Amino acid sequence: MQHNRAGRKLGRTSAHRKALFRNQLDSLFLHERIQTTISKAKELRPLAEKLVTLARRGGLHARRLALRDISQEAAKRLFDEIAPRFATRPGGYTRILKLGQRPGDAAEKAIIEFVDFDFAQRRAEKKAAEKAVSEKKESLLEKARRLVTGKGGDKEAGAKADEPAESAKADEKKAGDKKVKAPKAAKPAKTAAPKAPKPKAEKKGGSTPRTPRKAGGA
Numbered sequence: 001m002q003h004n005r006a007g008r009k010l011g012r013t014s015a016h017r018k019a020l021f022r023n024q025l026d027s028l029f030l031h032e033r034i035q036t037t038i039s040k041a042k043e044l045r046p047l048a049e050k051l052v053t054l055a056r057r058g059g060l061h062a063r064r065l066a067l068r069d070i071s072q073e074a075a076k077r078l079f080d081e082i083a084p085r086f087a088t089r090p091g092g093y094t095r096i097l098k099l100g101q102r103p104g105d106a107a108e109k110a111i112i113e114f115v116d117f118d119f120a121q122r123r124a125e126k127k128a129a130e131k132a133v134s135e136k137k138e139s140l141l142e143k144a145r146r147l148v149t150g151k152g153g154d155k156e157a158g159a160k161a162d163e164p165a166e167s168a169k170a171d172e173k174k175a176g177d178k179k180v181k182a183p184k185a186a187k188p189a190k191t192a193a194p195k196a197p198k199p200k201a202e203k204k205g206g207s208t209p210r211t212p213r214k215a216g217g218a
Contacts (some may be wrong), residue, residue: 008043021047028094029074029082032122033113041096041112052093055083065071085116120215 010017025045027034029051034068036044051069054062066075086093092115099109 008039008044010040022071023069025051025075028112029070029078031116032082034110035099035109035111036104038096038098038108038110041110044112045096046095049091051078052083052086055079055092056087058083082098089139 005100010020012020020040020066022043024034024036024040024110028044028048028190051066054066063079066078067162070078094112095115099111101107102109105200
């Protein structure tokens with residue numbers, strides 16, 4: 001008889017199997033829907049639902065217990081967004097949808113997702129995220145082009161920026177030329193005032209005659 005043989009080995013060692021389920025749980029809590037084989041989905045479903053029940057309990061201890069099996073980002077989404085949606089649901093948080101056989105090895109494929117998964121909303125969120133990523137890439141490419149072009153790119157950008165200012169100045173100049181200029185008022189002619197005659201300086205000692213000296217001196 002076969003005893004204590006519950007669970008599937010999935011052709012992996014215990015460490016490999018644990019790493020596999022950790023990655024799948026992260027993807028399930030981040031995207032709320034993943035595609036895998038039906039055997040893996042059946043093994044993953046009880047693990048995911050136990051973590052959702054743990055997250056419904058809340059608290060620091062529950063969060064630390066969840067971090068043993070999932071990443072910090074997945075735990076944050078599980079406790080903050082997913083668990084509150086199932087606050088009044090007693091169980092059965094996930095469902096498995098069969099997809100048929102895989103072409104390569106004929107393995108049964110399946111989708112595991114949360115029961116309240118909204119495909120349209122997730123699709124819109126995905127498009128918005130892709131648009132934001134593309135805009136970020138375009139801005140990074142523009143910065144790289146500016147760095148590659150160096151001063152030439154800056155000069156071209158400056159010339160393009162100066163073109164509207166120059167055109168505005170030219171328009172203002174044309175408009176000013178069209179305006180009729182008013183004639184300037186003639187200034188009154190200045191009349192020169194007559195200059196007063198300067199008084200003549202008198203010669204020193206001109207009126208007193210000098211006495212002649214005697215010959216031979218005395």
